[in-house]
Each structure stands twice: as structure tokens, then as C-alpha cells.
Amino acid sequence: MTVHMQGQPSGETQNDGDEDRRARARNGLGTLLKKALCKPLSRRHTPVLRAFLSGTTLSGLAASAHAQQAEPVAARLFSSTEMATFSLVLGVLSATLLSTVWFIRQRGNMETEAREIRSALSDANHRISKYEALIADKNRRIVIWDGAESKPEILGALPPETGAPAGNSDFLAFGRWLRSGFAADLEKAVETLRTDARSFDMVVETLRDEVLEVQGRVSGGRAFVRFIALNNLRAELAELKIERERLQTSISIFQELLDSIEQPVWQRGPDGQLTWVNHAYGQAVDADTPQTAVREGREILSTVTREKIRASAMPESPFQGTVSTVVRGNRTFYDVVDVKTANGSAGMAIDVSAVEAVREELKRTLRAHAETLDHLGTPVAIFDGERRLQFYNQAFMQLWELDMAFLESAPDNNELFDRLRSAGKVPEQLNWKSWKENALSVYRSLDTKTDLWHLPNGQTLRVIATAHPQGGATWVFENLTEQVDLETRYNTLVRVQGETIDHLTEGVAVFGPDGRIRLSNPAFRALWGITEEQAKPATHIRAIETACAPSYDRPDGWRRFGGMITSFDDERPSIDGTLELHSGLVLDYAVIPLPNAQTMLTFVNITDSVRAERALKEKNEALRKADELKNDFVQHVSYELRSPLTNIIGFTDLLKTQGVGPLNERQSEYVDHISTSSALLLTIVNDILDLATVDAGIMQLNYQTTDLDDLLDDVAMQIADRLQEAAVTLEILAPAHLGSIVADPQRLKQILLKLLSNAANFAPEGSVISLTCQREDEDFVFSVADKGPGIPEEMIKAVFNRFNSGAGSGKRSGAGLGLSIVESFVSLHGGKVSIDSAPGEGTTVHCRIPGGAADPEARSVAAE
Numbered sequence: 001m002t003v004h005m006q007g008q009p010s011g012e013t014q015n016d017g018d019e020d021r022r023a024r025a026r027n028g029l030g031t032l033l034k035k036a037l038c039k040p041l042s043r044r045h046t047p048v049l050r051a052f053l054s055g056t057t058l059s060g061l062a063a064s065a066h067a068q069q070a071e072p073v074a075a076r077l078f079s080s081t082e083m084a085t086f087s088l089v090l091g092v093l094s095a096t097l098l099s100t101v102w103f104i105r106q107r108g109n110m111e112t113e114a115r116e117i118r119s120a121l122s123d124a125n126h127r128i129s130k131y132e133a134l135i136a137d138k139n140r141r142i143v144i145w146d147g148a149e150s151k152p153e154i155l156g157a158l159p160p161e162t163g164a165p166a167g168n169s170d171f172l173a174f175g176r177w178l179r180s181g182f183a184a185d186l187e188k189a190v191e192t193l194r195t196d197a198r199s200f201d202m203v204v205e206t207l208r209d210e211v212l213e214v215q216g217r218v219s220g221g222r223a224f225v226r227f228i229a230l231n232n233l234r235a236e237l238a239e240l241k242i243e244r245e246r247l248q249t250s251i252s253i254f255q256e257l258l259d260s261i262e263q264p265v266w267q268r269g270p271d272g273q274l275t276w277v278n279h280a281y282g283q284a285v286d287a288d289t290p291q292t293a294v295r296e297g298r299e300i301l302s303t304v305t306r307e308k309i310r311a312s313a314m315p316e317s318p319f320q321g322t323v324s325t326v327v328r329g330n331r332t333f334y335d336v337v338d339v340k341t342a343n344g345s346a347g348m349a350i351d352v353s354a355v356e357a358v359r360e361e362l363k364r365t366l367r368a369h370a371e372t373l374d375h376l377g378t379p380v381a382i383f384d385g386e387r388r389l390q391f392y393n394q395a396f397m398q399l400w401e402l403d404m405a406f407l408e409s410a411p412d413n414n415e416l417f418d419r420l421r422s423a424g425k426v427p428e429q430l431n432w433k434s435w436k437e438n439a440l441s442v443y444r445s446l447d448t449k450t451d452l453w454h455l456p457n458g459q460t461l462r463v464i465a466t467a468h469p470q471g472g473a474t475w476v477f478e479n480l481t482e483q484v485d486l487e488t489r490y491n492t493l494v495r496v497q498g499e500t501i502d503h504l505t506e507g508v509a510v511f512g513p514d515g516r517i518r519l520s521n522p523a524f525r526a527l528w529g530i531t532e533e534q535a536k537p538a539t540h541i542r543a544i545e546t547a548c549a550p551s552y553d554r555p556d557g558w559r560r561f562g563g564m565i566t567s568f569d570d571e572r573p574s575i576d577g578t579l580e581l582h583s584g585l586v587l588d589y590a591v592i593p594l595p596n597a598q599t600m601l602t603f604v605n606i607t608d609s610v611r612a613e614r615a616l617k618e619k620n621e622a623l624r625k626a627d628e629l630k631n632d633f634v635q636h637v638s639y640e641l642r643s644p645l646t647n648i649i650g651f652t653d654l655l656k657t658q659g660v661g662p663l664n665e666r667q668s669e670y671v672d673h674i675s676t677s678s679a680l681l682l683t684i685v686n687d688i689l690d691l692a693t694v695d696a697g698i699m700q701l702n703y704q705t706t707d708l709d710d711l712l713d714d715v716a717m718q719i720a721d722r723l724q725e726a727a728v729t730l731e732i733l734a735p736a737h738l739g740s741i742v743a744d745p746q747r748l749k750q751i752l753l754k755l756l757s758n759a760a761n762f763a764p765e766g767s768v769i770s771l772t773c774q775r776e777d778e779d780f781v782f783s784v785a786d787k788g789p790g791i792p793e794e795m796i797k798a799v800f801n802r803f804n805s806g807a808g809s810g811k812r813s814g815a816g817l818g819l820s821i822v823e824s825f826v827s828l829h830g831g832k833v834s835i836d837s838a839p840g841e842g843t844t845v846h847c848r849i850p851g852g853a854a855d856p857e858a859r860s861v862a863a864e
Contacts (some may be wrong), residue, residue, distance in 0.1 A: 046678075049564075097809055139527045143172070145194055146222050157228050163208040179205050189216060205242060259290075263351065264334075269344045271460035272310065273297065284327050300349065301325055301336070308348070313340040315693045322352065378478055385471025387413040387443060399477060400425055410509040413440060413473075415426065424643055427453050430702060430746065442466070442473050452480070468624040492750045500616075506604035513597035515541045515566045526602050527587060528552075541565055542667040551581045564591055566601045572599070578606070642689075652678060694824045701744040701828055708738035708780065711745060712773060715752045720758055741780045747803070747825045748849065755784040755845050756820050762788030762843070778851045779831075785844040791837040799835065 037660045122661050141156040141164070154171065157828050158164040165171045174183040182204040189200040191217040213228040214836040258265045264281035268274055274297060277290045284300050287293035299306065313319035319338040324331060338347035370391060379396035387412045389701055397407060400420060411419070417436050420426045427434040442449045442465040453461040462478040487708075501508050507524030511517050522536045536549045545558035551587035552558070557579060564572065576590040588604040652675040655663065663671065693699045712732055723730050741748075752771070759769045763786040774783040791799060800823045822845075826833050830850045 061272065074485060077817075083421045141171070141227040142166060143225045145177070146223055146677065158212070158227060161208065162212060162229060163206045164209040164212075164227070164584045178207055179207060186214060189214075190223075190225060193218065193225065203241060211242065264349045265344045265347070266300070267344065270342075272306070272345075275298075275344065281765070286328070300327070305336075309338045310345075313338050313345065315342070316341055319347075323354070324514045334549075378622045380477075381582070383413050383472050383475070387472075389413070389416065390472070396477070399479075424456055424646075427455060431524050439465075443471075455478075462485075471533060480747070506602055508545075508603075509601045510594065511565045511601070513566070515562065517541070518598065524601075524603060527581075527582070527585065527605065534614055551583060552579060561601060562590060579603070580655075586666060609637045641685050642682065643683065645678055648678045649682065690821055690824070694828070699824075699828060701747060703742055704745055705740050705742055706745040706748065707740050708734075708773065711748060711752075712738075712771070715749055715756070718749075719753055719760075723769070726763065727758040728760050731768050731770045732773070733770060735775075738773060738775060738780075741849065743780075743823075743829055743849060743851070747828070751822050751847065752782070752784075752823050754819070755847070758786070758819065759784050759786035759843070759845075762786055775851075776848075780851050782849075783844055783846045785842060786843045790839045790841050791835065791843055792839055796835050796837060799834075821847075 008462045143745045144153040154168045192198045197218040215226045217224045257276045264284050266274040272292045282290040282293045285298035309319045332348035333353045336353045367474045374393045379399040382391040448466045451463045462480050465475040467473045485559050503522045507527040509520040509524050517539050528548045530547045541562045572593040574592045579587045588606050590602045768788040770785045831848045834846045
């Protein structure tokens, strides 16, 4: 920057002034010397002058300068020596005076010059401050490079809202605060400015969406880049310019993209005439170029279709639909999307002819499959991706006995399961929610899930659930009741046959059509006196005959058996008879043809056969009848009694509601009696079922880690109504934080409820029932005490007997199964039950449940 200082004289003018001042100084000094020389000097001044002038060479100069003027006077007053001395002194004084005057003059000039320089410097600094103030406003920032390798100098600042960094190094990193495209262009322009001195003007956009004007210039060998924050009007103009360039770029890109796709695309003006189409449109209407199609107005859609689109398309709701048209002489189906705007419309057509053909073929296939599945005897149900029923056949409706109106409403799979459960048609589950979630997990599974459902009505179903790749699932319910029954019977018969044959007292041997023995029992070998090695499988009947010859060697024996076993006759009759062995044994034999051309020989010791046969038949018949009786009992109680009771209780609760109308006092009393009796009867039925399950050895305990505090709270809430009815109070004595126990929580809760109900039944009104709980090592010990009449010592052992109701001394009569169930469930947990009671002193029942005996990993343990 060049600064011109005003008021400072040029160099030539200053030098001329100095010469004038020096000339005036010399003239004044000469006049002074003349006056001094004209005055006479006393003798006393002579030595001083001589001594003063003796050390300088200026005396000669002074003497020579005034020799002619002073010579007459000096000749009269001084001698030559004195004259020399005086001249020397006079020269020294003249030189000293001249130097002093010159120095004084120079000092004055220098002070004047210094004052002038300081004034000019002050003016320059003031002007620099004004320029810097003009440059350093908040809307402008300038970067200056003084040479190719010099560091940049940055002046000014930009508004904070632009996002421009305040630091110099951060400011020059344009990519940190400018958008990437603008930053790259600016860096390239700055590089060109510094290397090629090429000026530029551009508009950039910051990361905060602010617009700046950037100017690049070169002046005096320096490169300047100005960043200017635009005012409202200029900023708006710059933003519009950027937006215009962006829109033009976007339009160009989209037009190129639309030109490259195979779907026809068009644009119409406000009058509905074509203004632009892509290449696919031009090919569809047999035009050489898209411009030809626009110029000639060739339409791909019919007039009716265009009018329909124009009438239905709105700016807020574009037209979407499938239309039919003719392209190159072929009927073609298009999915058309047409968007309407204030300046016209634009549309796209997607060829779906193949899709429509596939869709129609799929519809025909689905109809054929539906008809086929509807005639199948296997129940089938198909659910869509939203788990709603989309298809079912007649077998499915008949299996679950569901009405068609419910099925036609497309119920959710979850809703269908709940409906079947409420009707008692799906397997009973301890945790219904967990079971249902596991069944419905097929929608998230990649593999087919297969499960067996044992329905309450005795049917066994194989449920095959397969998820669809596009969502949904197909459920197939294969009725395996007969198959399972036959398979069970077969396996049972095979096991019974093997065990029976091995333990029969009659000898049995089975031979194949090749005459080789297949199996024999120990009784057969013992009767004929042969070893197991001699009668091992695959031994020929001839070898058996040889081994048995010492016991019986007549022709009507083994030779006859061998002929019948190896005979190829179509009809092989069975024969029987009696053999008398050499040992004296009398055997009743029988030759019985078996399937697959096999033959069975049986030998019975007649002495014991009748008794053994009768005992075996009676035992088998008793076991069969007992098993049938138990099965019939459990089935009838679980289905024939519990289901009607559930219905009675439900209808009773329904009668109590206001929805069926008001009841009079007597009707309400009757309904309450019905509800109470039904609930009591249902409890008895459940108790009987629990005991029957325990007796059958199929009771399973669902071991879980149960928090004892939560268990006691739950029991207290469930027994509250019973205690209120009996007018007694429950007192729970338990330390804080009892911890947890590994046991079946449902059965533990049932034990406590039975004991508390029994205590409430015998406790007097207004009394307190105490429930004491504590931990002893790993065991959970609890006691239930009441203030009832007590139990005589001779009756304590009988209280755990079934159907022992306490001789009717309680407030409410019952079946007498509560303590029996308590003892059974405690025993299943490996615990013990004891009673402390005496007449008139109340009763205390103690229960000890092992808390660490069971493995926490085992969730169910079958009762022994």
C-alpha cells in the first residue's frame, strides 16, 4: 500500500534552504571577526591568545583571511611574534564560533524536520486507521498474498451467522465451512489467481445456507480475494442464481435419466398438449425422435383415458391406475401415474402386461388350488402377512366347529387361538401366553414348524405351520388320532408280546418260510431240553429236530412240523395236538400260520396251562379295565363335568350383570347359591383331577425360581374373600426378604390356599389365623395355625385321608380333599407335613419344602 504524506517538502527545496542558511552564517561570522580585529588587545590577553591558538591550524586561515586589513595596525602595536599568536587565537575563535553557529542552525533545522516528519507520520497513521476501519467491517474479509511463497494476510471479518471461522488457518480451509462443491471451485479459482493472475467473481454457499460473494483480483504484484456478505437483495439474487443453476442441473439430470429408462414418460402444458417426451415414449408411438412425437402430438393413451386422467388428477392426489392401450398393434396394459401441477402435468407409464398375465394366471392357479384344498379331508388354513385368515377349507371349519360368519370376517391368528381356547378346543397349557407366542413364532421363522396337539376331546393333531417368503403362513392340521392309536397299540403289543413270550410258561418258537427259526423263548428251550445256542435265530428246523430227538423222535413230531413249515401250499391250515415226551411231560402243541409265510409253534405243559392262561387273562383284563376306567373317569371329569360347570359359572356371572336385566331379591339369592355351589363343585372336580393325576404318576411339577415375598402377597390377595366370608383375620409372620425357592409356584400357592381355607373353615368368627414363614438353611418352612376346636389325637392320622371332611364340624362342608392334596403336593416336592393339635387348643399344620434339592435347570419333574 502506498501512502502519500502531504505537507512534507521535497529533497531539492530542502537542500537549497540549507545552503542559504550556511551562507548567511558565514557572512555574519566575517562581520564579527572584522569588529574584533579592529579593537586593540592588551598585553595581558596576548599570552592567552597565543596559548589558545597554538594548538590549532585554523590560525593560519584566520591570519591569511585578514592579513591586509590588520597589517598596518599590527605593525604599530605588536611584534611579529605577537601578531602570529594573535592571528592564531583569532582563527581558533572564529572557527569555534562558526562551528557553534552552524551546529545551532543545524539543530534547529533537524528539530523542524523532526516535527514535520512526526506530523506526516501522524497523518499517515490516521489515514491507515481510516482505511483499516473501512476494510475491517463485519461484512467483508480480504485475503492478501504478496508473492507466490508468502503467507497470506487476512483483514476484516464476516458475520457469525455465515459460519466462517474467525481463525486464519481455519478460514483458509474452505472445505470446513463451505459446501463441498463450492469449496472445490473456490480453491481452484484461488490457485489460478495466484499462478496465472486470472481474476474471478463467484457466489458460494456456506454450510449454514448463507450466500457470500467472492472476488479475486491482482494488483501491484499482490493477489487479493474478497469475501463479501451480501445484503438482503443481493443475497436473495445470489440464492436465486444458485437455485436456478441447481434446478437446471437437476432438470438436466432427470431428463437424461428419464431418457435412459424403458418406461414412457411425458410432460404436458396447461392446455394438455405434449411439451416433452422421452425416447421410450417416442418408440411406443412409432416416432423417429421424441421431438417428432411432440411436434406431431402423437398420444400413447386414448382420448377417453386422457379425459379420465384430466378429470380425476388433482395436485394433492395424483392419478394412479392401470389402463389398457394399443402399442405397435398389441394390447398393452400400463400402470399410469400422472401428476397435475399449476403449469401442466407429467406422467409415466409402466408396462405391466406380463404382470397382468401372471396375475391372471395366479388367480386361476389359486382358484384351482382352493378348489383342490376345499375337497381335501385335511384341514388347511392360510393367513396373510398381517396374520389374518385368507383361506380355509371345509375340513378346517368342521374340525374346529367354527361358524362361517366368524371365519369370513378374516380373524387374526391370535384372535382365532383365543376363540378356540375359550371354547376348550385347544390343548390346555399352564402358560397360555408363552405357548401361544411360541406357536405364532412361525411368522418369524425360516423353517417349517411341526408340533403335536393333544386336544381335550381326545384327538391328536399333527400341526404343520409353514411361513411364506412374502409374509403369512399356512397351517395344516393332520388328524393322527387313528394313526397314533394304532401305533400305540402296535408298540404296546410288540412290547407286551416280547415280555409275554419271554415270561410265558408255554414254549413258543417262530419259523420263517425258509425253515429257519426266528425267535424262541426260554420255556421252549426248557421243555425240549436244548440250549440257547442250539435254538439261536437262523438255525434250520432240521438242526432243531436233531437237537430235540432225544426228547421225542416220532414221525408225528418234528418231521411233521418241518413239512408244514416249509410247505408251499396256498392254504396252510393250523393244527394242534398233544405230545408226550420221553421225559414224561405232556405238551399241548399248536402249529399256527403267521403273515409273511411265517409259522409259530407253541408247546404248553398241560398241567399248568389252564391255571396260567386263566391268571394271565384275568390280570390282563383287570389291567385293561382299570386303565379304561381311569381314562374314562379323567376324560368325563375333565370334559363332561368341568366344561358344563365352566358354562354354568359363566352364565351365572352373566346373570349378575345389568346387561340381562334386573333380578329380584329371590332370583339374586338363587343365582348366588348357584354360583357358590358351582364354584365349590368345580373346586372338587379340580381336586379330584389333581389326585387322579398324582395317582396315575403323571403329575408334573414346573420348577421355577419363585420369590417368596411375592408368593405370600399373591396368596393373601386370593384368600381375602374367603377370610372375609368366614369373618376371620389373616396374620402373616415372616421376616423381611425371605428370598426365593426353586419349586412349582402354582402348586405352592395351591398348598397355602388349601391350608388357609381349611383353617378359615374351622376357626371361630373374629379369630386370627396366623401364617408363619421362615427359612431353615435351604428349606422353606411355613405353618398355618387357627383357634378352632382342634383335632383329637386318634383322628390326626386320618385327616389326610381322602373324603375326610372332619365330621361336619366346619362352617362349610366339603369333599375332604384339601389336606390330601396338600400332602400329595408337598410329597412331590420332597417335603413333609405334620400336624400339632389338641381338642380345644386349635390346630397348627407345619410344612417343610426343600428349597435347594431340585436342579433349577429342570423345569418339570414327573412324579414318581
